[in-house]
Amino acid sequence: MNIQLSYEFPKDAKTLIVILLTNNNLDAANEWIDTDISGIQFDAKQAEKGAKKLCPSGNYLICTLGVGENPSVETIRRTTQKAIAFANEYKYADMLLVFPGEINEDYAMGMAESAYLSNYQFLNYKSEKTLAALTSVSIYGKGKKLETAVAYAVAVAEATAITRNLVNEPVITLSAEELANRAAAFGETYGFTTDIFNKSKIQALKMGGLLSVNMGSQLPPTFTILEYKPENAVNEKPIILIGKGVVFDTGGLSLKPTPNSMDMMKCDMAGAGAVIGAMCGVAKLQLNCHVIALIPATDNRPGENAYVPGDVITMYDGSTVEVLNTDAEGRMILADALAYAKQYDPELVIDLATLTGASVVAIGGVGVAMMGTADEETKTKLKRSGERVYERLVEFPLWEEYGEMMKSDIADMKNIGGTGAGAITAGKFLEKFTDYPWIHLDIAGAAWNTAADSYRGKNGTGVGVRLLIDYLKRR
Secondary structure (H helix, E strand, C coil): CEEEEECCCCCCCCEEEEEEEHHHCHHHHHHHHHHHCCCCCCCHHHCCCCCCCCEEECCEEEEEEECCCCCCHHHHHHHHHHHHHHHHHCCCCEEEEECCCCCCHHHHHHHHHHHHHHCCCCCCCCCCCCCCCCCEEEEECCCCCHHHHHHHHHHHHHHHHHHHHHHHCCCCCCCHHHHHHHHHHHHHHHCCEEEEECHHHHHHHCCHHHHHHHCCCCCCCEEEEEEECCCCCCCCCCEEEEECEEEEECCCCCCCCCCCCHHHHHHHHHHHHHHHHHHHHHHHHCCCCCEEEEEEEEEECCCCCCCCCCCEEECCCCCEEECCCCCCCHHHHHHHHHHHHHHHCCCEEEEEECCCHHHHHHHCCCCEEEEECCCHHHHHHHHHHHHHHCCCEEECCCCHHHHHCCCCCCCCEECCCCCCCHHHHHHHHHHCCCCCCEEEEECCCCCEEEEEEHHHEEEECCCCHHHHHHHHHHC
8 A cells, every 4th residue: 555645635536535633523624625625615514423425526525533632643543444444445546634733743653554554455365356445545744754754654564564464374374484484585675684493403402492392293393583783773782572483373282172262373473473573664664773583483283293291391491391281382482582592692582472361361452461570661661662552561570479380390390380370470481581681572362353453453463563663763
């Protein structure tokens, strides 16, 4: 989709004009039309709630959408989605989005990113592809630095769409090796380096967590390193992003039920998808930040050689883990990546993973569970980024009592805790493999939508991409 800023009324035929109203006040629309669109009569008496046809006039169709007094950026995003849906319903190829009066950068960004994401489609496997009618959106704006804001928003939305595509891809075409290959291709396109470890290299490194999860699979694991290091990087030590790359999770021998569980498990690599998308966005925007991404990847299958409950696994860092549930596999592969990250002496490590159903029980799909050892300033900044992009973070504690729940009788630790605090004990497990400032983001609830949710859409949401880019941009 082409999204641009416009300072002139478009002359194209069949243009839809959508006015985002403050105060839900039609006077604002009348004033704007009288001032900026000469010769078009606007009949306020025909106004109805929501995105409704108001006044066909020549080649133009005008409609309004109320956003209330001093709307939040999220309101702007969600209202823009309604406009996009309306344009597609009535087969408009071009649309002008107007915010009466002077528009600020945040509103312009909200309109642009929502327009892009609301028009997203995943049609790779449709025999008959019905493309969205809308192909071009112009944002009519009067304000400062709006070109930069719109360009930034489009780049971030594009990166989010990359992640959505990866998450929506079925495992039959997206193995661990293919995920690594696609990351490398994105590196060529956007400008970051890629190093892919094959199974032999992973075995030589003795990454026992990743190898154990892969034992039931007929396909090999990968461990991929992405790096973006500009000459003007402001950080001496790298920021590391780690994404869980379980390209499909059956639960292993601790088999998942199919309805509302295993049937959605192609999304279990959403953490990996998020860091790949974030790296694409960071590189395209040329942020002045040294960033490294680590992606351990495999599928988790109940094959004839699969690891079993009761096994003791020696991890990359030499510690031992008693496996009591093969469906607690994400923490096994993340632990190796977290331990591997120590060699970089990082400033900060952020991992993203669809890690636990417990986090979904706790906060549903409207937020992300956060925990970690980073200082309060760092966590506060990340939370603020979450508020800005509406990927809100809920912090859970990592009290020492949770560590007691992870103790094993026969190994250094076990891979599950008790019946309670499942999201936290998973985080407590991961903490054992860190010795640097670290934040864990459990995105299990927010990574996949079973029903459409405004501009977040249905199926893969791309959660985490906008959050990470906003945080890295502002640091």
